[in-house]
Amino acid sequence: xxxxxxxxxxxxxxxxxxxxxxxxxxxxxxxxxxxxxxxxxxxxxxxxxxxxxxxxxxxxxxxxxxxxxxxxxxxxxxxxxxxxxxxxxxxxxxxxxxxxxxxxxxxxxxxxxxxxxxxxxxxxxxxxxxxxxxxxxxxxxxxxxxxxxxxxxxxxxxxxxxxxxxxxxxxxxxxxxxxxxxxxxxxxxxxxxxxxxxxxxxxxxxxxxxxxxxxxxxxxxxxxxxxxxxxxxxxxxxxxxxxxxxxxxxxxxxxxxxxxxxxxxxxxxxxxxxxxxxxxxxxxxxxxxxxxxxxxxxxxxxxxxxxxxxxxxxxxxxxxxxxxxxxxxxxxxxx
Amino acid sequence: xxxxxxxxxxxxxxxxxxxxxxxxxxxxxxxxxxxxxxxxxxxxxxxxxxxxxxxxxxxxxxxxxxxxxxxxxxxxxxxxxxxxxxxxxxxxxxxxxxxxxxxxxxxxxxxxxxxxxxxxxxxxxxxxxxxxxxxxxxxxxxxxxxxxxxxxxxxxxxxxxxxxxxxxxxxxxxxxxxxxxxxxxxxxxxxxxxxxxxxxxxxxxxxxxxxxxxxxxxxxxxxxxxxxxxxxxxxxxxxxxxxxxxxxxxxxxxxxxxxxxxxxxxxxxxxxxxxxxxxxxxxxxxxxxxxxxxxxxxxxxxxxxxxxxxxxxxxxxxxxxxxxxxxxxxxxxxxxxxxx
Numbered sequence: 258x259x260x261x262x263x264x265x266x267x268x269x270x271x272x273x274x275x276x277x278x279x280x281x282x283x284x285x286x287x288x289x290x291x292x293x294x295x296x297x298x299x300x301x302x303x304x305x306x307x308x309x310x311x312x313x314x315x316x317x318x319x320x321x322x323x324x325x326x327x328x329x330x331x332x333x334x335x336x337x338x339x340x341x342x343x344x345x346x347x348x349x350x351x352x353x354x355x356x357x358x359x360x361x362x363x364x365x366x367x368x369x370x371x372x373x374x375x376x377x378x379x380x381x382x383x384x385x386x387x388x389x390x391x392x393x394x395x396x397x398x399x400x401x402x403x404x405x406x407x408x409x410x411x412x413x414x415x416x417x418x419x420x421x422x423x424x425x426x427x428x429x430x431x432x433x434x435x436x437x438x439x440x441x442x443x444x445x446x447x448x449x450x451x452x453x454x455x456x457x458x459x460x461x462x463x464x465x466x467x468x469x470x471x472x473x474x475x476x477x478x479x480x481x482x483x484x485x486x487x488x489x490x491x492x493x494x495x496x497x498x499x500x501x502x503x504x505x506x507x508x509x510x511x512x513x514x515x516x517x518x519x520x521x522x523x524x525x526x527x528x529x530x531x532x533x534x535x536x537x538x539x540x541x542x543x544x545x546x547x548x549x550x551x552x553x554x555x556x557x558x559x560x561x562x563x564x565x566x567x568x569x570x571x572x573x574x575x576x577x578x579x580x581x582x583x584x585x586x587x588x589x590x591x592x
Numbered sequence: 593x594x595x596x597x598x599x600x601x602x603x604x605x606x607x608x609x610x611x612x613x614x615x616x617x618x619x620x621x622x623x624x625x626x627x628x629x630x631x632x633x634x635x636x637x638x639x640x641x642x643x644x645x646x647x648x649x650x651x652x653x654x655x656x657x658x659x660x661x662x663x664x665x666x667x668x669x670x671x672x673x674x675x676x677x678x679x680x681x682x683x684x685x686x687x688x689x690x691x692x693x694x695x696x697x698x699x700x701x702x703x704x705x706x707x708x709x710x711x712x713x714x715x716x717x718x719x720x721x722x723x724x725x726x727x728x729x730x731x732x733x734x735x736x737x738x739x740x741x742x743x744x745x746x747x748x749x750x751x752x753x754x755x756x757x758x759x760x761x762x763x764x765x766x767x768x769x770x771x772x773x774x775x776x777x778x779x780x781x782x783x784x785x786x787x788x789x790x791x792x793x794x795x796x797x798x799x800x801x802x803x804x805x806x807x808x809x810x811x812x813x814x815x816x817x818x819x820x821x822x823x824x825x826x827x828x829x830x831x832x833x834x835x836x837x838x839x840x841x842x843x844x845x846x847x848x849x850x851x852x853x854x855x856x857x858x859x860x861x862x863x864x865x866x867x868x869x870x871x872x873x874x875x876x877x878x879x880x881x882x883x884x885x886x887x888x889x890x891x892x893x894x895x896x897x898x899x900x901x902x903x904x905x906x907x908x909x910x911x912x913x914x915x916x917x918x919x920x921x922x923x924x925x926x927x928x929x930x931x932x
Contacts, residue, residue, distance in 0.1 A: 384729070385730060388722055389726055389736075392723055392898075394727060398736045402886050412897055414901055417719055417902070418718075440782075538748050552738075552739050552743060554738055561755045561757060
């Protein structure tokens with residue numbers, strides 16, 4: 258039962274027409290749990306309108322105070338200019354790279370994200386991708402499905418995880434969880450980060466090049482910022498070496514994708530597990546034929562449990578905003 | 593870490609003397625151990641291998657003709673060391689098995705004849721445990737299926753959001769708490785899983801809850817990881833009733849031996865959606881895999897390669913050499929199999 262904008266009656270004390278939440282493009286979490294949102298808030302669906310976004314905002318969103326977004330519907334400076342009453346951006350993601358944070362700060366607009374609700378799942382999948390590439394699980398599955406096991410029997414050896422040096426790029430909520438899992442598997446964990454974390458037992462390297470030089474694998478767990486864009490480049494991959502593995506569950510643009518493809522195709526690194534790409538859903542076709550590359554469609558956060566928890570956080574933040582209570586997962590705006 | 597410990601011990605203990613070709617001890621090679629293929633040159637510098645596999649005459653004839661005085665054999669899981677085979681080897685006193693599993697060796701007959709058997713001990717445990725965890729995450733999070741989806745260029749189509757399942761908090765039942773089972777338990781514990789196990793006997797040094805039988809374990813678990821040996825008791829232990837007890841959301845990972853699971857029952861349960869998914873490194877009749885599995889997206893299959901890493905193969909090579917040397921110089925063996 259899809260509530261129409263004019264008809265909807267909210268069960269809460271504040272009429273839902275006043276609890277307007279703009280959605281430019283539906284985040285996956287919103288799409289799966291839409292009923293829960295619609296029963297509490299008046300959702301303005303720009304994506305359902307025949308009007309171009311700019312026109313829709315001009316016509317319908319001039320008094321909107323809150324917007325719910327994710328990476329597929331960026332909150333650019335232009336969008337913000339078209340929302341003169343905007344006070345809150347709620348993103349259904351951990352990352353905020355799709356939001357013009359400088360403009361938000363200038364306008365005094367608050368931003369909330371999903372906190373660490375996805376961190377466990379993303380960390381599990383990051384480790385799963387690393388095991389997959391090193392131990393050739395997807396590759397083995399392909400080998401069996403193709404019928405070659407019965408006919409040729411030959412198979413390439415994988416690489417042991419224990420005692421391998423794994424460098425974690427960014428030791429935040431996700432990176433620290435990846436670290437503890439890999440430690441339990443006998444890996445030697447080190448990291449680089451904006452600042453050294455003195456409470457962790459892992460070895461710190463002050464820059465990515467040194468980390469790569471001293472690692473057998475890199476797991477990218479940091480945010481995408483101006484500083485981290487293309488931080489993984491040809492030089493870093495050469496330092497990692499021909500047997501080196503890269504796992505990226507963070508943001509595609511942290512890696513120079515053109516250089517990554519070249520290194521993989523030419524065998525300058527040993528393999529990659531990638532959940533994210535510079536220009537999703539476009540994936541470089543050269544990667545499709547490579548046996549040592551595993552590709553996911555940006556879904557390491559996609560579990561039923563995480564989606565439910567994320568929906569609660571999004572709804573919780575919106576409720577808090579509309580009832581003047583403290584927000585749950587405020588993102589500190591350092592811009 | 594057991595692998596590293598074993599390596600260090602081997603390096604301390606072993607002393608390889610160079611021998612003239614004539615003086616090389618005879619070792620019978622049964623089957624095709626992967627480690628033999630990988631290190632054939634090194635092996636052949638130390639021992640003279642009798643290779644029935646390279647002869648055109650039948651095995652028994654080869655053995656009676658050429659192996660009557662052989663004292664040591666090096667075998668893999670691909671060759672059955674039966675009563676008949678043992679009877680053709682009256683002087684045999686030692687079998688070095690390259691795998692952990694010894695279900696292909698007639699241990700009763702070996703004991704009766706005073707033939708010592710050694711296996712790979714805990715050398716593969718870490719690698720096998722890592723592979724088990726990798727298979728489990730793959731099934732739970734649909735990694736291989738998603739990889740196929742991307743490479744088939746289907747990502748452009750916005751479809752339903754194929755949600756996977758969280759690993760943390762899941763109740764995992766480990767079947768068999770030997771060194772592999774324990775390594776799996778430690779890893780999944782670090783991922784936030786709730787671990788229980790069943791085993792022939794309760795293990796006092798293991799802190800996880802013990803279940804006296806497989807039915808009970810399945811009933812209280814969402815995931816089963818099979819880590820036990822294949823014996824008469826465990827053959828087809830995982831059957832339809834166990835799968836039904838596990839439930840429709842259940843997942844099974846098998847890195848032990850295919851025949852521990854009733855494969856026909858498993859396929860039926862998968863087709864009827866009585867189980868959510870499986871990760872299998874082993875099958876009842878390798879390298880044959882039930883055709884029905886090839887069509888399923890919730891199944892991940894690897895070609896019995898959970899032990900196959902460069903490092904493990906090197907570790908096994910060093911163990912085999914260590915044990916053959918020890919046997920020929922009357923020194924104690926590592927990882928002797930004492931249960932029958």
